Amino acid sequence: MTTAEASPTAAGSGANATEAFRASTARRGSAEASQERVSTVVGALLEAVHGVIGEHDVTYPEFQAAKAWLMALGEGGEWPLFLDVFVEHEVEAVAARTQQGTKGSIEGPYYLPDQVRLPSVASLPARPDEKGDRLVFAGQVRDLDGAPLAGAEVDIWHADADGYYSGFAPHIPDGNLRGVVIADDEGRFEISTVLPAPYQIPTDGPTGKLITAAGWHPWRPAHLHLMVRAEGHRQVTTQLYFHGGEWVDSDVAKATKDELILSPEKQADGSLRSDYDFVLERA
Ligand code: DHB
Numbered sequence: 001m002t003t004a005e006a007s008p009t010a011a012g013s014g015a016n017a018t019e020a021f022r023a024s025t026a027r028r029g030s031a032e033a034s035q036e037r038v039s040t041v042v043g044a045l046l047e048a049v050h051g052v053i054g055e056h057d058v059t060y061p062e063f064q065a066a067k068a069w070l071m072a073l074g075e076g077g078e079w080p081l082f083l084d085v086f087v088e089h090e091v092e093a094v095a096a097r098t099q100q101g102t103k104g105s106i107e108g109p110y111y112l113p114d115q116v117r118l119p120s121v122a123s124l125p126a127r128p129d130e131k132g133d134r135l136v137f138a139g140q141v142r143d144l145d146g147a148p149l150a151g152a153e154v155d156i157w158h159a160d161a162d163g164y165y166s167g168f169a170p171h172i173p174d175g176n177l178r179g180v181v182i183a184d185d186e187g188r189f190e191i192s193t194v195l196p197a198p199y200q201i202p203t204d205g206p207t208g209k210l211i212t213a214a215g216w217h218p219w220r221p222a223h224l225h226l227m228v229r230a231e232g233h234r235q236v237t238t239q240l241y242f243h244g245g246e247w248v249d250s251d252v253a254k255a256t257k258d259e260l261i262l263s264p265e266k267q268a269d270g271s272l273r274s275d276y277d278f279v280l281e282r283a
């Protein structure tokens with residue numbers, strides 16, 4: 001992806017999210033499903049679709065409109081955006097059934113690997129004139145017994161004060177507001193950054209048009225994205241939100257959880273500070 005191609009419009013961020021997803025499947029691999037599993041899951045999915053059509057008297061014109069919309073979704077590269085907003089939360093809920101420790105949340109389409117590695121007390125890469133309230137986010141990574149996890153990795157990425165992500169919008173330098181912070185010998189970290197803004201699903205592409213056609217709103221509450229890793233432990237992918245923030249109670253992606261809401265406090269120097277500890281289970 002070149003910076004010139006990246007754009008905060010649906011066409012730009014959709015295509016870039018598609019490219020990022022292709023790279024991530026190459027890196028992580030994708031599941032090999034047995035014939036039995038494909039038959040069970042895809043069969044049930046089709047039955048659910050048939051059920052909706054029958055129950056709601058779906059007409060031929062509506063069926064053709066759905067086909068045209070699905071084609072546009074693919075052509076605009078918006079499958080990752082659409083699936084991460086409307087479907088991923090349920091996959092995460094299934095994963096959460098067997099996960100102890102810190103609650104997870106959706107990864108979304110904007111993770112990028114291999115960002116700058118930073119010491120335990122660090123500022124995220126930011127533009128000299130980075131907009132937004134200063135935020136210090138600090139805490140400790142521990143195991144289920146409360147033992148600190150020395151050298152744990154806190155991989156963090158978030159939108160800027162206008163709601164845009166670096167790597168997916170043309171006007172933001174690569175790596176901005178992204179980093180992998182390495183916790184100290186006591187598992188502690190302290191990250192200085194800025195408060196992100198709520199995120200709006202791009203309104204000019206097929207996903208945005210669907211949201212408008214249905215009369216829904218296109219907003220996610222402001223959030224920090226995190227992947228927390230420590231050797232021998234199960235990685236947690238999650239998000240943290242801000243108490244009282246707009247859309248916290250009506251996230252279009254249904255990815256908020258009560259346990260994941262921060263209440264930052266104003267410091268003497270005017271910055272906000274929030275502490276949050278992560279708990280990882282053994283792998
Ligand atoms: C989407 C964007 C996000 O920032 C996020 O956290 C989840 C989903 C999206 O546009 O699909």
Ligand code: FE
Pocket residue numbers: 108110199223225
């Ligand atoms: Fe996000």
